[in-house]
Amino acid sequence: MGATCRLWTWACISFMWLVCFLLADGEHFALGGNLRRPRFPHHAYRGSWTAADESLAGSESPVTYSVEYYTQVIDHFSFRREGGFQQRYLIEKKHWKGAAELGPIFMYCGNEGDAEWFAKNSGFLWEIAPQFGALILVPEHRYYGKSMPYGTTEASYKDADTLSALTSEQALADFATLVTDLKRNLSAEASPVVLFGGSYGGMLAAWMRLKYPHIAIGAVAASAPILQFEDIVPSDTFYKIVSADFKLESTSCFNTIRESWDVIEKIASKNGGLQDLSKQFHMCRDLNASWELRDWLESAYSYVAMVDYPIPTSFMTPLPAYPIREICRAVDGLPNDFDILSRIFAGVSIYYNYTGQVDCFLTSDPGNDDIGVTGWNWQACTEMVMPMSSNSNNSMFAPYDWNLEGFMDSCAKTYGVRSRPSWITTTYGGKNIKEVLKNFGSNMLFSNGLLDPWSGGGVLENISSSIVALVAPEGAHHLDLRAATKIDPDWLIEQRAAEVAHIAKWIAEYHNENTMPHDVADIHAFK
Ligand SMILES: *[C@@H]1O[C@H](CO)[C@@H](O)[C@H](O)[C@H]1NC(C)=O
Ligand SMILES: *[C@@H]1O[C@H](CO)[C@@H](O)[C@H](O)[C@H]1NC(C)=O
Ligand SMILES: *[C@@H]1O[C@H](CO)[C@@H](O)[C@H](O)[C@H]1NC(C)=O
Ligand SMILES: *[C@@H]1O[C@H](CO)[C@@H](O)[C@H](O)[C@H]1NC(C)=O
Ligand SMILES: *[C@@H]1O[C@H](CO)[C@@H](O)[C@H](O)[C@H]1NC(C)=O
Secondary structure: HHHHHHHHHHHHHOOOOHHHHHHEEEEHHHHHOOOOOOOOOOOOOOOOOOOOHHHHHHOOOOOEEEEEEEEEEEOOOOOOOOOOOEEEEEEOOOOOOOOOOOEEEEEOOHHHHHHHHHHHHHHHHHHHHHHOOOOEEEOOOOOOOOOOOOOOOOHHHHHHHHOOOOOHHHHHHHHHHHHHHHHOOOOEEEEEEEEEEEOOHHHHEEEEEEEEOOOOOOOEEOOOOOOOOOOOOOOOHHHHHHHHHHHHHHHHHHHHHHHHHHHHHHHHHHOOOHHHHHHHHOOOOOOOOOOHHHHHHHHHHHHHOOOOOOOEEEEOEEEEHHHHHHHHHHHHHOOOOOHHHHHHHHHHHHHHHOOOOOOOEEEOOOOOOHHHHHHHHHHHHHHHOOOOEOOOOOOOOOOOOOOOOOOHHHHHHHHHHOOOOHHHHHHHHEOOHHHHHHHOOOEEEEEEEEEOHHHOOOOOOOOOEEEEEEEEOOOOOOHHHHHOOOOOOOOHHHHHHHHHHHHHHHHHHHHHHHOOOOHHHHHHHHO
């Protein structure tokens, strides 16, 4: 395990998702360059930030809660003799109208990271809770934050054996047992549960509604790419959308980025070229291979497309409003005699150094969200196999094909496990989703912003009168879940209002079915 541990330690210092994995197999990927992990948001910024821009845009964060722990089962699907573990959850009862009035429970399905971080970026729940008299519950996803099945992070992440309970099915079962127990404790068995989630958390919300319809009456799944599996959507969709976002802002910016990859390779292949690149890009240490730089740049472009919000935010890292516009301004804005890489550096500095407080990049400071990255890498290598490719016809990224065999071999080498690329569609579905869900499912809301590269794997069409897609052409990655700000555009205000209306309808229907005597009479009459 020594090598792997060092590997993860190194991963700690990285801003990126892929690097630790690439390092495990550096040569292979330096040559093949085929491995692209699905990039989901993670907390990238290590420094302090005054949030000056953010507070200009909004007011005080509405997100308040107390922290509790629940003794959880490690493996819900076997009856091995083993201990339990402490699952952290966040709870806010101050708006709850109580069990007697069937006050609803809004449960945010914890993502691949610290629950507090996701809660703080999901102010929408707190803002709408008072009008519904709702209790807010945020169970943390196992293996993230403080919810470690084997006590410590090190023990939980030790090897494939200890990691084997890191699956979405186990996480859903955690949510199900926790909320059921909480309702019992509150004598609130009859209170309706509404699920929420963004990104992977949104996928969990949607899947939980399908798997546990007796536990939750509806699900708001924001930016949930539940179709990004196997061949349901084309594998080039993610990078195609990132590229289109840049092209929309500026064709010359798009072209500069597109041309930069060859320039980088050319310099890197020269004697001392990597050192030159390291200097030019203000790296804290020398780059070991050109893919390190390529990946660092790709990460910036991909993440900034996810958070291309019309308001300043500090979700992953502090950023101005319309960050792609700002990057392209920096890329295009340099005088004519500046070369391509100077432009690239100016652009990417908006993403990695907006505060101007970063001394150098790819630091060796241990960060605090590395477990999020490591855990997600495990998930991506086991269940969450999301095909990724880049097509020269529609992408500003260097072209590459999706290579499932290569991907699976690398996962086997790194973790000693065999990926199961068909498992998600087998256990949750996704193929022919319209036909399948139309007659069987209900009360699901899929919201997507089309600037978000994950929208390519999202549900973008209405499936039935109660399985609804809300599509915002100018939206990005689950912007709707964030707290309102004073400068929110109208479409965002309207989108949130539509979501509230759907939730209200689900709850009203639940009340009608549960409290109106004539319904009972109908059922009896039916016999
Ligand atoms: C419910 O109450 C029991 C007994 O106090 C406690 O052990 C358990 O953790 C509670 N459940 C939740 C979800 O907090
Ligand atoms: C870079 O390569 C050198 C020499 O091969 C190695 O000692 C070092 O650990 C590598 N650094 C990283 C961060 O991979
Ligand atoms: C970050 O920005 C500041 C202010 O522009 C600059 O002085 C510093 O060199 C930048 N850091 C890096 C790593 O480029
Ligand atoms: C790019 O487009 C051309 C013309 O439509 C097509 O022939 C070619 O196969 C496409 N290339 C890729 C990699 O899809
Ligand atoms: C789906 O139906 C809702 C009305 O329930 C509508 O507001 C929305 O625009 C429709 N979505 C799409 C993608 O057509």
